Amino acid sequence: MAHPPAVVLVEGEAGIGKTSLVRTAVGRAGGSGRRLLLGHCHPLREPFPYGPVIEALRDLAGALPPAERLNPVTGALRGHLPELADALPPVPAPLTDLGMDRHRLFRAVHGLLTAAGPAVLVVEDLHWADDGTQDLLRFLTRRPPEELAMVLTYRRQDLQSPGPPLGAGYRHLVIPLAPLDAGDVGRMASALLGRAGLGRAGLPASFPARLHERTSGIPFLVEEVVRSIGEDRQPEALERAGVPLQLREAMAEQLARLSPPRSPRSGPPPSCGCRWPSRRWPPSRAARAAWSKPSVTASCTNTPTAGTASATPSRRRPSTTPSPAPTGAWPTSGPSASWPPPTRRRWCS
Known part of the structure; x- marks a missing residue:
């Protein structure tokens, strides 16, 4: 992100720490004067077309040059971005061909991001993106604006098709995140306990290994389990601890998206x-x-x-x-x- 234009893909399973990594990296980039544009893909039954990108562009309020200095094609976004309507050029004449109208919308997004200057566009959970959003992101990644860095997070196992989420026709950096080992789990647990005011010292030697075995090294699970056991640092406390509430809710959400089970005698x-x-x-x-x-x-x-x-x-x-x-x-x-x-x-x- 320090050398735009750039495209960075952060890959990992649920709870592995994609969002935390992106927030830390963007926080450091924000110190250099870059504007953060954040959009999320949601697991909706019928996703909104281009929803994550339109959501991110709303953060450009107050950061655009005068309308007369913008590319006239950006006026096509007036209906999509009422928050920026006063800062955009007039709406161009309507087109009868849907393909040409779609291409003009893509050009408008590209032109607006070019005019925004140094920025970081983050789109989370790309595996839930609708086809229109994926096509728009492909368009942007083929020739990104000169001062734009794009960061996209996704779960490979939840992609609709194998291979790179946006195809292989562009240069990008892929950062795959893996689970923590037992040593990293122990250090994370010590840091969490210290942050909670319980002190970092005094963890039994077998505690990190038992915690790693229980959580499989997933940072989200490590954090939730450590919070659930409180001040009890004995390994046996991990066995007595129930399933944390946020973990139950996350699992229920994932199970709800599965197809209904077949009748055992269908x-x-x-x-x-x-x-x-x-x-x-x-x-x-x-x-x-x-x-x-x-x-x-x-x-x-x-x-x-x-x-x-x-x-x-x-x-x-x-x-x-x-x-x-x-x-x-x-x-x-x-x-x-x-x-x-x-x-x-x-x-x-």
């Missing part, structure tokens, strides 16, 4: 009268592979014959009364043909 039960060894349905891929072995397939004596009534899968729970054991091959067509559900003899009725 698929057809075996039609040969056998009882599956697991309550999960359909069986996992590994289980299917194991059950498809010839030695296992041969042990099932209730395999139905194609064309018989028992060969048609049913959604009802299989009866505990054994069906007659017909002979023949597994059906070659229909829902049951994709994978035969053989089972071991001890699971057959």
